[in-house]
Amino acid sequence: GAVVSQHPSWVICKSGTSVKIECRSLDFQATTMFWYRQFPKQSLMLMATSNEGSKATYEQGVEKDKFLINHASLTLSTLTVTSAHPEDSSFYICSARGGQGAVFYGYTFGSGTRLTVV
Amino acid sequence: AQKVTQAQTEISVVEKEDVTLDCVYETRDTTYYLFWYKQPPSGELVFLIRRNSFDEQNEISGRYSWNFQKSTSSFNFTITASQVVDSAVYFCALSEFGNEKLTFGTGTRLTIIP
Numbered sequence: 001g002a003v004v005s006q007h008p009s010w011v012i013c014k015s016g017t018s019v020k021i022e023c024r025s026l027d028f029q030a031t032t033m034f035w036y037r038q039f040p041k042q043s044l045m046l047m048a049t050s051n052e053g054s055k056a057t058y059e060q061g062v063e064k065d066k067f068l069i070n071h072a073s074l075t076l077s078t079l080t081v082t083s084a085h086p087e088d089s090s091f092y093i094c095s096a097r098g099g100q101g102a103v104f105y106g107y108t109f110g111s112g113t114r115l116t117v118v
Numbered sequence: 119a120q121k122v123t124q125a126q127t128e129i130s131v132v133e134k135e136d137v138t139l140d141c142v143y144e145t146r147d148t149t150y151y152l153f154w155y156k157q158p159p160s161g162e163l164v165f166l167i168r169r170n171s172f173d174e175q176n177e178i179s180g181r182y183s184w185n186f187q188k189s190t191s192s193f194n195f196t197i198t199a200s201q202v203v204d205s206a207v208y209f210c211a212l213s214e215f216g217n218e219k220l221t222f223g224t225g226t227r228l229t230i231i232p
Contacts, residue, residue: 043222111162112161112163114161
């Protein structure tokens with residue numbers, strides 16, 4: 001089955017620094033990647049959608065200069081939180097859609113990254 | 119615009135009781151997909167089911183069952199003989215054909231009391 005590996009699982013960083021989160025599709029080609037953010041006891045909110053080789057499409061209200069998304073290959077997408085501040089502390093989850101051969105995989109989620117900015 | 123409503127914020131039941139989680143959706147499309155995910159305390163999303171809009175048959179998988187009713191735009195999830203391991207947040211989600219976005223409901227936190 002499809003597997004999406006997300007790293008790191010958790011990260012603590014100082015305010016003002018940048019943090020990179022990786023999302024890899026291990027056994028299929030992810031033509032589309034989605035990045036979600038989840039605050040405690042809340043739902044998943046879509047931040048952006050990225051297709052391999054093109055710029056990400058951000059949802060309204062999401063700062064594209066703060067949350068840099070790169071989807072340079074069919075198996076890797078990264079989310080960089082630039083100049084992180086405590087209000088950026090959250091749970092970030094990636095999701096991938098794509099296929100391998102004749103098999104198409106729907107939404108496969110990574111295990112999430114818990115970011116704490118101190 | 120697509121929207122998913124899970125009116126039950128939190129539910130607590132005693133172990134072995136049956137419990138139903140409600141999901142009501144809104145969409146203008148005639149072709150769409152409905153999902154249920156489980157999110158245990160560890161945070162990862164566990165896929166439970168996907169149903170397309172043309173398949174209204176109810177589905178049963180072990181202790182889990184789903185009731186899809188287009189007439190009421192509902193896709194409810196029932197756990198029979200609940201167990202402590204069922205404690206988690208459950209999300210209902212919707213995607214429309216041709217729109218890759220997956221819209222989540224606000225989730226229902228289910229607590230099974232031993």
